[in-house]
Amino acid sequence: MKLKLSKYVMVIPIPAFRDKPDADRLLFSTRTGKIMRISSHFLALLQEGAFLQLPDKLVAILLNMEILVPDEEAETDFIITRNLVRAADERDQSLTIPLRAPAKGEEFCYTSLQQDITQALAAMPPSSVKGFKYTVRLLLVVPHPMEWDWLPGLDAWLRSWQPPVKTQFILQTLAINEGCIELIIPRLQSVILNKLYVVFSHTQQPSGLTSALQSLLQQMQAPGGPTPAILHGVFLAGAGDWERWTPDLVDTLRVLSAQRNVHLEFITEEQEEPLLHFLTVNQVKSNWLPAPQHRYYRAAMEDSMQRTDLGWDAEDIRYMLSRASLEAGRVYYDTDHVKRLSNTTSPCRDCLYLPLCGGHADKLAMGIEDCPLFVRQLSARVAAGAGLSLR
Ligand code: SF4
Secondary structure, eight states: EEEEEHHHHSEOOOOOGGTOTTTOOOETTTOOEEEEEEEEEHHHHHHHOOGGGGGHHHHHHHHHHSSSSETTHHHHHHHHHHHHHHHHHHHHHHEEEEEEOOTTTTOOOHHHHHHHHHHHHSSSSSHHHHHSSSEEEEEOOSSSSSSTTTTTHHHHHHOOOOSSSSEEEEEEEEEEESSSSOOOOOOOSEEEEEEEEEOOTTTHHHHHHHHHHHHHHHHHHHTTTOOEEEEEEEEEETTTTTGGGOOHHHHHHHHHTTTTTTTEEESSSSHHHHHHHHHHTTTTTOOOOOOOSSSOHHHHHHHHOOOSSSSSSSHHHHHHHHHTTGGGGOOOOHHHHHHHHHSOGGGGGGTHHHHOOOOTTTTTTTSSTTTTTGGGGGGHHHHHTOOOOOO
């Protein structure tokens, strides 16, 4: 097979060797979000197209990362089509149902949940529900305050209910922590994936943040959980907040970030580089790169946000959803979006970041003002993602 170098590859200097022309470099594929380190010798061969002179093992890695791609491939169309197919698969094989947490003293309404799921399944084309397990994503936007004692009852109901087609459940919980709610990681036996997103406000005091994180850490480490939970912590950081973080808080972040099922993401409106540097120096692992796959929770989250009884300012969720680097907020590659992207003079189709970003169908101007924040610091984010010090 004849190969070519993908146009969706960034060559990034390693910060510590920035001024050394013969030093190794990082290669970052915006198609797959994968990073590798490469010597200047092999990089030169790659850029010259001398692929036959590269070791077989390296070629295999480059193919896997989609840095080398088939020569005849029309890359942009391929990526858009692939994401459209994935989106269609996900749409046809799964649905998201917002859960309504009962108020204090109320019973959870199983009848209404059963009706919601049954109606949604009944509306599916038969081809979608034959031969596969259908996936129902239960989306719980945690109100403030919330009672958690109804969850075991929901778990028991999900285990006993016989849906009309083979169905598996995912629980997707979103909570805002401003120090005023106790965060419980739901322990459900009936779900195949239990994902908890927690957004930590920058207004929270370091001591309150430390105890909230320590509680989550204990729950993550507690033995015997039926379905391993995945915790995605999102920290909104104000200007220089991290300089006020106590050693206890930094230690807790370091330990938490080292857990297999924990992903931490830090978002700041300020200069990111000092925060990136602080985290790498303190060995806090953090996620700075958007996932190359695109998820479809946003509409259901926005539905949930319409509710007036959530008890906190829904602006916080809007803020989070506006951050395109966050997996939960991604909503790209539906057919409508792609049509609009194709029919405009948007620069997105020719953009190096398109596979990660998904494009902005209504992008009006050249320049980066209306691009997602992550593209402005992508090189530094890639270096941080590779665990390298930025200075
Ligand atoms: S919105 Fe910006 S970063 Fe995203 S594809 Fe368009 S031009 Fe590129």
